Amino acid sequence: MKTIIKNGQFLLRENDELIVSTANLIIENNMITSIVKSSDDFNDLFSEESLIEKVNVIDGRNKLYMPGLINAHTHTPMSLLRGYADDVSLREWFEHIWPIEAKLDGDAIKWASLLSIVEMIQSGTTCFLDMYDHMEQIAECVDLAGMRTCLCRGVIDFCSKQELDAKLQEVRALTVNWHGKAEGRISTMIAPHSLTTVTSETLNRLVRIADEFSLPIHTHFAEVTADVAEIKHKYKLSPTRYLLQHGVLNRKCLLAHAVHIDEDDINILSEHDVSIAHNPSSNLKLGSGMAPIPEFLEKNINVAFGTDSSASNNRLDVFTEMRATSLLYKGFKHDPELFPATQVIDMATINGARALFLEDVGELRVGARADLIAVNIDQPHFYPHSNLISSLVYSASGADVVDVWVDGRQLMKNKELLTIDIDKTVHEFKRVYKRFF
Amino acid sequence: MKTIIKNGQFLLRENDELIVSTANLIIENNMITSIVKSSDDFNDLFSEESLIEKVNVIDGRNKLYMPGLINAHTHTPMSLLRGYADDVSLREWFEHIWPIEAKLDGDAIKWASLLSIVEMIQSGTTCFLDMYDHMEQIAECVDLAGMRTCLCRGVIDFCSKQELDAKLQEVRALTVNWHGKAEGRISTMIAPHSLTTVTSETLNRLVRIADEFSLPIHTHFAEVTADVAEIKHKYKLSPTRYLLQHGVLNRKCLLAHAVHIDEDDINILSEHDVSIAHNPSSNLKLGSGMAPIPEFLEKNINVAFGTDSSASNNRLDVFTEMRATSLLYKGFKHDPELFPATQVIDMATINGARALFLEDVGELRVGARADLIAVNIDQPHFYPHSNLISSLVYSASGADVVDVWVDGRQLMKNKELLTIDIDKTVHEFKRVYKRFF
Numbered sequence: 093m094k095t096i097i098k099n100g101q102f103l104l105r106e107n108d109e110l111i112v113s114t115a116n117l118i119i120e121n122n123m124i125t126s127i128v129k130s131s132d133d134f135n136d137l138f139s140e141e142s143l144i145e146k147v148n149v150i151d152g153r154n155k156l157y158m159p160g161l162i163n164a165h166t167h168t169p170m171s172l173l174r175g176y177a178d179d180v181s182l183r184e185w186f187e188h189i190w191p192i193e194a195k196l197d198g199d200a201i202k203w204a205s206l207l208s209i210v211e212m213i214q215s216g217t218t219c220f221l222d223m224y225d226h227m228e229q230i231a232e233c234v235d236l237a238g239m240r241t242c243l244c245r246g247v248i249d250f251c252s253k254q255e256l257d258a259k260l261q262e263v264r265a266l267t268v269n270w271h272g273k274a275e276g277r278i279s280t281m282i283a284p285h286s287l288t289t290v291t292s293e294t295l296n297r298l299v300r301i302a303d304e305f306s307l308p309i310h311t312h313f314a315e316v317t318a319d320v321a322e323i324k325h326k327y328k329l330s331p332t333r334y335l336l337q338h339g340v341l342n343r344k345c346l347l348a349h350a351v352h353i354d355e356d357d358i359n360i361l362s363e364h365d366v367s368i369a370h371n372p373s374s375n376l377k378l379g380s381g382m383a384p385i386p387e388f389l390e391k392n393i394n395v396a397f398g399t400d401s402s403a404s405n406n407r408l409d410v411f412t413e414m415r416a417t418s419l420l421y422k423g424f425k426h427d428p429e430l431f432p433a434t435q436v437i438d439m440a441t442i443n444g445a446r447a448l449f450l451e452d453v454g455e456l457r458v459g460a461r462a463d464l465i466a467v468n469i470d471q472p473h474f475y476p477h478s479n480l481i482s483s484l485v486y487s488a489s490g491a492d493v494v495d496v497w498v499d500g501r502q503l504m505k506n507k508e509l510l511t512i513d514i515d516k517t518v519h520e521f522k523r524v525y526k527r528f529f
Numbered sequence: 530m531k532t533i534i535k536n537g538q539f540l541l542r543e544n545d546e547l548i549v550s551t552a553n554l555i556i557e558n559n560m561i562t563s564i565v566k567s568s569d570d571f572n573d574l575f576s577e578e579s580l581i582e583k584v585n586v587i588d589g590r591n592k593l594y595m596p597g598l599i600n601a602h603t604h605t606p607m608s609l610l611r612g613y614a615d616d617v618s619l620r621e622w623f624e625h626i627w628p629i630e631a632k633l634d635g636d637a638i639k640w641a642s643l644l645s646i647v648e649m650i651q652s653g654t655t656c657f658l659d660m661y662d663h664m665e666q667i668a669e670c671v672d673l674a675g676m677r678t679c680l681c682r683g684v685i686d687f688c689s690k691q692e693l694d695a696k697l698q699e700v701r702a703l704t705v706n707w708h709g710k711a712e713g714r715i716s717t718m719i720a721p722h723s724l725t726t727v728t729s730e731t732l733n734r735l736v737r738i739a740d741e742f743s744l745p746i747h748t749h750f751a752e753v754t755a756d757v758a759e760i761k762h763k764y765k766l767s768p769t770r771y772l773l774q775h776g777v778l779n780r781k782c783l784l785a786h787a788v789h790i791d792e793d794d795i796n797i798l799s800e801h802d803v804s805i806a807h808n809p810s811s812n813l814k815l816g817s818g819m820a821p822i823p824e825f826l827e828k829n830i831n832v833a834f835g836t837d838s839s840a841s842n843n844r845l846d847v848f849t850e851m852r853a854t855s856l857l858y859k860g861f862k863h864d865p866e867l868f869p870a871t872q873v874i875d876m877a878t879i880n881g882a883r884a885l886f887l888e889d890v891g892e893l894r895v896g897a898r899a900d901l902i903a904v905n906i907d908q909p910h911f912y913p914h915s916n917l918i919s920s921l922v923y924s925a926s927g928a929d930v931v932d933v934w935v936d937g938r939q940l941m942k943n944k945e946l947l948t949i950d951i952d953k954t955v956h957e958f959k960r961v962y963k964r965f966f
Contacts, residue, residue, distance in 0.1 A: 171909075175916030178923065179869035211909040376860030377923070379867075406923040407910050416856075423813030424861075430816075432616035472608075472648040473844050475955060476962045479612030486615065486814070486843040491928030518912060525913045 093148070093500075095119040100152025101469065101480060102127065103159070103437070104456055110434045112480045117157065119462040122275070122500035127458055150495075154470035156480055158437070159455050160218025160240075160463040160498065161410035162444025165310075165348040165369035165398025167224050167246075168208035169201045172525060173403035182316060182378050189403060192528060200528065201226035203520040206233045208408055210512055213239070215409040215490020218463040218498045221346070221369070221398070221448055223283050223310060225259075227266050235274040238503050238511045240463060242448045243270060244283035244310050247298060249290050260297060267305050277499055279448070281346065286312035287331055288322045295338050308344035308449055314357075315349035316380045332357035341366065346447050348398055351375055351383045358384065362391035367447035370439070372416040373407075374400030386421055386430065396447035397440050409490035410440050418485055433485040466495035530585065532556040532939075537589025538906065538917060539564065540596070540874070541893055547871045549917045554594065556899040559712070559937035564895055587932075591907035593917055595874070596892050597655025597677075597900040597935065598847035599881025602747075602785040602806035602835025604661050604683075605645035606638045609962060610840035619753060619815050626840060629965060637965065638663035640957040643670045645845055647949055650676070652846040652927020655900040655935045658783070658806070658835070658885055660720050660747060662696075664703050672711040675940050675948045677900060679885045680707060681720035681747050684735060686727050697734060704742050714936055716885070718783065723749035724768055725759045732775050745781035745886055751794075752786035753817050769794035778803065783884050785835055788812055788820045795821065799828035804884035807876070809853040810844075811837030823858055823867065833884035834877050846927035847877050855922055870922040903932035 095118070102115040104127065118126035170193075177188035196204075201224065212220055219240035222230055227245045234241045245263045249256060263282060271280040282302040284290040289312075290298070302309050314320050314331050323331045332353065335341050341364040348369040350361075361368075370383055388395050397413040399405050405412075417439070418431040445454030452460045469477065473487045496504040503511050532555070539552040541564065555563035607630075614625035633641075638661065649657060656677035659667055664682045671678045682700045686693060700719060708717040719739040721727040726749075727735070739746050751757050751768050760768045769790065772778050778801040785806040787798075798805075807820055825832050834850040836842050842849075854876070855868040882891030889897045906914065910924045933941040940948050 172913065174913065174924070175919040178916060178919040179866055181865055185865070207909050207912060214909065373856060376856035377865060379859045379863045379865035381863060382860055402910075402924075406919070409910075416853075419810060419813035419853075420857075422816045423819055426816045426818060428618055428622070428814060428816035429616055470955075472644050472651065472951070472955065473839075473846075475644060475958055476609065476611060476966070478962075478966065479615060482612040482615040482843070487611070487839075489926050489928060491926060514909070518907075518909070521912055525915075529913070529915065 093121065095148040095150065097150045097152040097157060100466070101156040102456055103156065103481070103484070104129075110437060110481060112156065116152075117456070119497065119500050122461055124456060124458055124460050124462050127456065152466070154468065155466040155494065156469045156484070157456065157464055157466050158484065159441040160465050160496065161216050161440045162396060162448065162454060163212060163217045163220040163399050163408065163410050164346065164367075164396035164444050164447045165371055165400060166208070166220055166222060166408060167401035168205040168220070168222050168230060169196060169224050169226070170204070170401035170403040171208045171211070171521070172196070172200060172204040172528065173401070174406045176403060178406070182380070185378065185404070195528060196226070198226045198229045200524045202229040202233060203517065203524045205230045206237070206512065206517050207521045208402065209233055209237050209239060210509065210514055210517055211402075211408045213237070213496050213503050213509060213512075214493065214507075215407075215411065216465040216467070216493035216496065217408065217410055218465065218496060219444065219448065219450070219453065221281070221310065223285075225262070227262070228269065231266070231270045231278060234278060236511065238277075238498050238501050240277045240450075240453065240498050242279045242281055244281045246283045246285045247290060247294065248285040249294050256294065260301065263298070263301055267307065271305070271307070275499060279450070281308045281310040283310045286315070286319065287334060288319050292327075292338070295340070299339050299343070302343050308346060309340050310346045311348065313347035313350050314352045315375070317352050320352045330354070330357055332360045336360060344449055349375060349380070349383065350388070351381045353384060358387055358391055358393070362393050367394040367396060367443070369398040369447060370395050370413070370417065371398040371400040372413055372420060374404040376416075378404055382420060382424070385417065386425065394443050394446045395439055396444040411489050414440050414485050433482045436485055437481065462500040463498050465493050465497075467492045468494045530558070532585040532587065534587045534589040534594060537903070538593040539893055540594065540918070540921070547874060547918060549593065553589075554893070556934065556937050559898055561893060561895055561897050561899050564893065589903070591905065592903040592931065593906045593921070594893065594901055594903050595921065596878040597902050597933065598653050598877045599833060599885065599891060600649060600654045600657040600836050600845065600847050601783065601804070601833035601881050601884045602808055602837060603645070603657055603659055603845060604838035605642040605657070605659050605667060606633060606661050606663075607641070607838035607840040608645045608648070608958070609633070609637065609641040609965065610838070611843045613840060615843070619817070622815065622841070632965060633663070635663045635666045637961045639666040639670060640954065640961045642667045643674070643949065643954050644958045645839065646670055646674050646676060647946065647951055647954055648839075648845045650674070650933050650940050650946060650949070651930065651944070652844075652848065653902040653904070653930035653933065654845065654847055655902065655933060656881065656885065656887070656890065658718070658747065660722070662699070664699070665706065668703070668707045668715060671715060673948065675714075675935050675938050677714045677887075677890065677935055679716045679718055681718045683720045683722045684727055684731065685722040686731050693731065697738065700735070700738055704744065708742070708744070712936060716887070718745045718747040720747045723752070723756065724771060725756050729764075729775070732777070736776050736780070739780050745783060746777050747783045748785065750784035750787050751789045752812070753815075754789050757789045767791070767794055769797045773797060781886055786812065786817070786820065787825070788818050790821060795824055795828055795830070799830050804831040804833060804880070806835040806884060807832050807850070807854065808835040808837040809850055809857060811841040815841055819857060819861070822854065823862065831880050831883045832876055833881040848926045851877050851922050870919045873922055874918065899937040900935050902930050902934075904929045905931045
């Protein structure tokens, strides 16, 4: 199957800079096989070929095509808890959230996750990292939905030895059953929930599993001051040095949040293969603060975006995180030149791919996987088309996305989902919600 | 003409608190004449009446109706400059923007303003304050579009005495020709552009015009540190005491920005009939900083939202400003209980009405003007419907608005504009844009 998108505006990289150019792009199977830039009218170029080969020809005019967005940290089943504990202290938030979470079963996880997957596709996300439990249910959803995903069975202690052993068994099973599956769209990481919710011993066990399967590690890290204080109090070490001590930083590593972190920590992280999943909306909404992203970037630490869950955001729209980041640091550092549009777009795309240790994802180039989205720029808030890169960050939102492809397969066409029955998903989500509330 | 909205979810005030309740609402002419709360199925209640009286009956299920949003500070013609000077220092921003602005004529102002009006209606704004020149053109657009507006002919010095006299003549003419016109939908204010862009003498002349017509005063105020420093250097006064000295605070007054302001200033403002138009996106994007909104509210100073222009935002979506404000101050004060959803909704609605000195606008109650919008809550990012007030702030965006009424007249129906030809507006906007770029 061949798809040709003609006369679109494409977000491409040229001499290491993002540019927008009129072009024609060809998708064959799961790959981008051709990008022909042209300012000519190519309306008739492929018409003969399309007649012969039954090529799918798409009129790209008035659309801006860009790499699909990558959400490097979320918890999809928590859609069930959206709005359940807003505008309350973090302690109260956990008091609300955790008892419900403890009760969720596979049926709940499945439909709640699928609702989040719908929301992500609709807002232009083509790849996400998920940390939760009942991950086999989520893997099946992802497989059918056609998304690209990195799945993490998050491990929390506070349970019996038997239960912990069962959790670690699920960690192994998830990797054995799903890593590299679904045409290679699914990968896994090993995920201690955070440094304060697993013991030192459990952390060691998880690092050994990561070693055994050669997998990266993902964990919540220095999200709130209490996390940092607890580690310092217990172990007389900063959270970063604690990671170092446990060999976590010997592996590829993706740390979510990293809000409360000092210069020594940043120096250590910069010497290892570490990426940060930056979750600005969630960090602000829960009152956690603002991660030192400019300082990470100065030390060449890779930073991607996460939405965190819809219980603390309350949306799963990576466009929101791009804009928030650019504006926040401009405002607080009193420097409007900070975080130009091109930089936050990279964070949402190519940096996201690096954070998930994915190759050939996160940019539109020949030989890359065909994970791309189309934004409808024929809307008042996009005019004039004087600076479309800027528009993607400051004017656009997920609601402007009209088409989505992952691995060469179209998942959304003119806002209609092609792989998921939304009505059934919402119906089942409501049924599940009623069971718990 | 009578419109009945049946079985919608309505954002109402009960015992001084915002609540969401299933209800039926009746609009007659330009007013809300009935709100009947009910959990019953009212599907057939009005059917007989509708047959007799040709009532327009609307099925409100799966929609959340709320007061139209109020944008208390913008410059609609600057849509022409959207994306023109992003990610640059404020000095460079002015260097880019001002030479183009100086050339704009009535034809440019008209179509650029209309594009902004379309964008605002589409994102749920029913009322806005505009400060620019060629205001007669904008008044005509507003009249035809059906919006509610407060128009300000912004006065900047840096011109000959003749030109200044002509500007002041336009200030008077705008009020004489348009204040109270368009079925009362248009009002005017007197607008020195800022304390640093008009001389002390011009400010005095404008205050006298405000006195003569009994009009409020609107101005840019303490937006950047340089503004404050200049006033302090020239007059040995804080900007607030400078306003006081010129009698500005003797009148009703709406100050845009108020970012760089101290405790003494806040105390003075709190003793006068002053509102603040808070523009968080613009203040962040230009690197100006963050206004002390919690401190204003503590002193009972009325705070509303502005988007500022699309050259510094780059959207005109008040939903964005609600969410930004709630999250920003939560994050930076490390207090997730700050700015709960109800408070920022008030800022975007009833406080906006107060800031523009409008009565019977900004809430859904019997006797109020029928300025209201419907949000489509049958979308994945609104589920579960556990806390719809929260959803309006943390999950919704302007793109979720489907219906808009102003003064009882429907301006948008299921996302289709009823008073403005979008295709023609975009066509003419492009024509005008080409003339200048």
